Amino acid sequence: MVLKTAAAIGAGLVVAASVAGCAARYTPTPLATNFPVSKQPKLQAAEHWAVIAGHLEKQLKEALAKQPPRPLYIADAAPATPFQRALTAQLITALVNDGYTVSRTAPGSLKVELDMQAVTFSANRPQYRYHGEHAALASGVWVLSEIDLPPLAVVAAGVGAYDSYNWFNDQFAPGATPRTEIILTISVTDQYRYLARNSSAYYVADSDRPLYGIVDVEPEAPKLTRMFKVRGDM
Structure with missing residues (x-):
């Protein structure tokens, strides 16, 4: 087994050296390469939304520690998806339980905004495990x-x-790599500037797309009528 492994490594080095020697020095466009291995959570339950809310609250706590104490106002998204409504409520709960003053009105408060962008990639994305x-x-x-x-x-x-x-x-989450992802951004602002801002990305189960406000458009039915051009005398 050791000899086979050593032989395979040696052969691989020879092939790699040969390929490297034949590689083009100039190309019209950059070569496509993979990013280093990373992990991204897949949202599959309301409990996962609570985990996100707790993570966001921790980020806010670290950022707000650098600012004078002021009440916070959590802005509602309009129209809000089920995910956004739940996340806003969970974030308010986490902040109140951690001793922050959360105002019901905006005047005199720092504004906390949650922005969600849903993106859809092509189907059958590879899953490397x-x-x-x-x-x-x-x-x-x-x-x-x-x-x-x-x-x-x-x-x-x-x-x-x-x-x-x-x-x-x-x-690893079961199943293929989802084609649906969301980019979640939280911002803290006053009337003049951004005081804190952070973005994170998550996979979303494709079957749960409606919870995130993603509406799939049904393909149009094929037309059953045809147009004929009549020639000659009637």
Whole structure:
């Protein structure tokens, strides 16, 4: 196994060197490359919205610590989606429970605005995860091999009746990569300037698009009538 691995590495280096030697030095456009691996949460429950509200409140707390204490006014989006209504209510609850004064009117208060932008990408987006085969070695002992995350060539764990394969992969949301995402921006302003601002992005389950105000337009039915041009005498 060690010899095969060394041979494969050596062959890969030779191929890489050959490809590098043949690469074009000049191109009319930049070469398309992937970003480094990152993770983005997928919203699938109202509890996840509460988690977002708590995260936003924490960000506000850090930003507002640099400002003189003033009441806060949470501006309502109009028209608000079910997600925006719930998030606004959860944010107000988090702020009040943390000791902030949340005003029901705007005058004399710092204005907190939540902006949501929904974006739809193409369907069948790729989902890259760890790959490998899992098998039971003994009761409660599983092995997952061929993981493309060095140095984890083989992962084996005995955790009682717990499935270590599922444990290793349960961080990933099930199903394909959603084509729907939202960009959520929170801003704190007075009448003259922005005092704090932060943006974050989340995946949204495609089946939950209406909760975020995304209305899919039904394709038009094909027309069943035809126009004929009549020639000659009538």
